[in-house]
Amino acid sequence: MSEASEPSALPTREQAAEPAHPLRKIFDHANDAILLIDPERDRILEANTQASRLLGYDPAELTRDVRISNVHPHEMERLRQFAQDVKTRGQGWTDELSCMRKDGLRLPSEISASVVQVDGRDCIVAMVRDVSARKAAEAALRRSEARFRAFVENAGDGFFLVASDGRILDTNSRAAEMLGYQHAEQLVGCSVLEIDAGLTPETFAQLLAELEIDQPKLLESRHRRRDGSVFPSEVSLCAHGEAQAPSYIALLRDVSQRKSAEAAIARLAEMGEFAAMMVHQIRNPLSTLRMALDYLGRQALTEAARKRLNLAQRESDRLGRLLEDVLAYAGRRTVSPEPVALDALIQALLPSLQALPSVADRRLQVDLGLPETEIQADPAQLREVLINLVVNACEAVAAGDQVSLRTARQPGTASPMIEVRNGGAPIPPEVLARIGQPFFSTKDAGNGLGVAYVRRVAAAHHWAFSLESTADAGTVARLLL
Known part of the structure; x- marks a missing residue:
């Protein structure tokens, strides 16, 4: 014990010096903190080295100056109840108490206790373990x-x-x-x-x-x-x-919705196959009718008959273009990409573009800014996309107006892009949002399949297609490749 007036249940260090007492050795060298306490007097009667380390006090301080209430300042009521339970049963265990160190740090603790008689008084031997790591x-x-x-x-x-x-x-x-x-x-x-x-x-x-x-x-x-x-x-x-x-x-x-979507896609594919078959079936008799109209055109006709014949020929041509657009849109988009020199492809396409009736009487300005750039694309589909974009732009303006076609890098990136721009009145936002839907068109003789085809080809190539229309910039169709 630290004070001569206090009894001790353990042999003193002087008594344990020669020979070493087993209990004293266990007490001094245990890995857990061990304290002999008198709850009634609020005293620590004895403490081992590990208790000193755990609580941050010098060994002498623990038994001379420190009270049990110093170690459990916030939990004395719970500690008294625990001590009473230990005395009643002879032993006890808890992990719901904590110990306050000298530096103010509060350590969650696991305490195993038993009763020991010291000079006829019931005292308690408590083995205390820091369980901070376990609690964390x-x-x-x-x-x-x-x-x-x-x-x-x-x-x-x-x-x-x-x-x-x-x-x-x-x-x-x-x-x-x-x-x-x-x-x-x-x-x-x-x-x-x-x-x-x-x-x-x-x-x-x-x-x-x-x-x-x-x-x-x-x-x-x-x-x-x-x-x-x-x-x-x-x-x-x-x-x-x-x-x-x-x-x-x-x-x-x-996956009900996914299965329904898959079934709908399969149905659309069937409809696409059916549409392609019908186009092929209609084109043959339409060619025969066109040949017959051409034959009649070489005959001597009255002026009224000639007007009717011209109308029939124009409608036959319009029906033929519609069938071609339906076939292009409904057909499977099988992409066969290969390296394509973008500016060279456009340069080679220009004579065919400028010979088209809707392009011939407009001013087509071409600005090719990517002479060394190659992209991965299906060249046949890319040509059709360019024709659709240029023809749409030319049909949106009057004869003699300008339409521009240019290639460049997207500002701020290295991505190549194609832009087709025309002037004229801006397209209202609610109309612009619908352009590209099949059979929706702002033109009297349009069918909306041209832009729809462009969107399908862009999606198949993983390109980004956008359409913008403002009073200042005009209408701009842009493909980010």
């Missing part, structure tokens, strides 16, 4: 679990934790909503065979046998709602844990 790890784990739970609860997919016998151990609100249950707890304990209409006990056992730990497997199935209706589903299933006794995580996605 537990708090971090709780935060991690809370984040994971928040992620699971707010995920767009249904989440399931499944035992090897198929029982659902845990799930989230999205899964309950998807399957028509009010609460996720209603699904816990159910078998996956009750909700997966595509599984049988045999196929489920085979599926689990094929899984490897932490190797997810994606499969399509059909899931059954609580009301008995079934929807197409996609499941990502993964085994985790020990290979001898794994559990399984399943992510469920309702």
Whole structure:
């Protein structure tokens, strides 16, 4: 003991010097802090070296100056209750107390205590362990679990934790909503065979046998709602844990909308094939009719008959152009890219462009600014895109007006671009937003398929296409390649 008037339950250091007493050696060299305390007198009777290190006091200070209330200033009521429980049972344990160091730092502590008699008084031997690291790890784990739970609860997919016998151990609100249950707890304990209409006990056992730990497997199935209706589903299933006794995580996605979209796309593809077939079927008799009209044009006709013939020829030509536009738009966009010298391709295309009736009587200004640039493109489709853009721009202005075609780098980037610009009145925003929709056009004889074709080719090449129209700049069609 530190004071001569206080009794001690342990041999003194003088008594333990020769030979060394086993209890004193254990007491002095223990890894945990050990304190002999008298709760009634609020005194520390004895403390080992680790207690001195833990609390930040000199060994002599602990027994001379420090009171138990100094070490537990905020928890004395709880400490008294703990001490009383220890005295009643003879021993006790808690990890709900903390120790205040000399420097004011508060350490969460684990305390194991037992009763010892000192001069006929019930005192307590307390073994104290700093559990700051453990408490911090537990708090971090709780935060991690809370984040994971928040992620699971707010995920767009249904989440399931499944035992090897198929029982659902845990799930989230999205899964309950998807399957028509009010609460996720209603699904816990159910078998996956009750909700997966595509599984049988045999196929489920085979599926689990094929899984490897932490190797997810994606499969399509059909899931059954609580009301008995079934929807197409996609499941990502993964085994985790020990290979001898794994559990399984399943992510469920309702793919009804995707399946409907795929069916619609397939239907559109069929319609495209049908449209292409009809165009080919119509073009043959139309060619025959055009030949007959040309033959009649070489005959001697009255003025009234000649006017009717000219009208029929123009309408025949318009129908032929419409069929070509429909075929171009409805056809499959199979891209065969190759290196294309952009300016050289445009230069070679200019004679054909300038010979077109809608271009011939407009002033086409060409500014080619990428003489050394090659791009990856399907050259045939790129030519059709250029023809469509230039013809559209020329048809939007009067004869003699200027239309410009230029190539350059996009400002601020190295991306090559093509711009076709025309003047005239700006296109209203609500009309501009609809340009490119098939069969929507601002021209009397237009069908809207030209810009629609440009958009399809741009999408197939992963180009960016934009259309802008202002009073100052005019209407600008831009392809960012």
